[in-house]
Amino acid sequence: MKYKILCSDLDGTLLSTKSDVSESTISEINKIKSAVRTILVSARMPRGMRYLQRRLGIEEQPIICYNGALIIDGDEIITSTEIAIDHVKEIFAMANVRQIKLGLYHNDEWYVEENTERVRKEIRYTQATPVFRDTEASILDWSNRGLGAHKIMLMGTKDTSDAIYPELEERFSKDLNLYRSNDTLIEIAPKSVSKLTAIQKLLQENETMEDVISFGDNYNDVEMIQYSGYGVAVGNAREEVKAVSNFVTLPNTEDGVAVFLKEHPLV
Structure with missing residues (x-):
């Protein structure tokens, strides 16, 4: 198999645990990284991705954060698409009525009000700490600095999330x-970007999506998998992801990506 770019989701895909890649995955990426650009593509913030880049030895490659809302290459921001601060204010007002808490993300900034179990899990899994x-x-700070959100996380109960979701959709x-x-979490991101649009922005001259092999597990990976030259779903992926993939490998907890790379060498 000959591809120029490998793009992989992290949580539920490349990561064999909630927070790390396995030695097997590191070994397989090391075999190809000099010939195949390996790009991490995630809903995570940059801080939650860079330690994994270091583990894989691919720090020289860009990272696609927040499902495509932020693309970073080293210290350079390639593209940044934000949720307008007026929308952030309105979402906060709607959530506040139902006592739903917000997590606000901009680049490497992460703000929450309370140190809940949900927040503690994210700290453990992503090695990032909020303010x-x-x-x-x-919101006032961002307004004064002219910033918006790359991602908003609504953290409620099942009942409050069930109630607010259709209101937000409308x-x-x-x-x-x-x-x-x-059941309790709702992620909100800019409409104009996706993992697919972000990958397309990183294609070099004479490269197309046919040169990309991608790996994923969840709804936000469907487009990326569908329009890559070769799309691989891990065994634990949603059925919608498997339906558009070219191949289904083992689950992430069984090193599905590493096993695929070992059995189907890219170089």
Whole structure:
């Protein structure tokens, strides 16, 4: 198999645990990284991706963060697409009525109000630490600095999330992507970007999506898998991802990406 670029999702795909890649995965990436550009593509913030880049020895490659809302190459921002601060304010007002807490993300900034179990899990899994302060203070700070959000996380209960989701869809479906992470979490991102659009921005001269092999597991990976030259779903992937993939490998907990690379050499 000959491809110029390998793009992989992290959580549930390349990571064999909640927070790290296996030695087997590191070994397989080391075999190809001089010939195949290996690009990490995630909903994570930059800090939650860079330590994995170091583990894999691919720090010289760009990273696609926040599902494509932010692309960084070293210290250089390639593209940045934000949720307008007015939308952030409106979402906060809607969430506040139902006592739903917000996580606000911009580049490597992460703000939350409370040190909840959900927040502690993210700290453990991503090796990133938030700043704890009132959401109103964070929004005022961003307003003064002319910033918006690369991602908003709504953290409620199943009942409050069930109630607010259709309201958010009705109000923001034209401008924002809404993604139900689980029963209690709703992720919000800019509508105009995706993992696919971000990868397309990183294609070099004489490269197309046919030169890309990609790996994923979740709804936000469907486009990337579908339009790559070769798309691989891990065994634990959503059925919608498997349906558009060229191949289904083992689950992430069984090193599905590494096993695929070992059995189907790219170089």
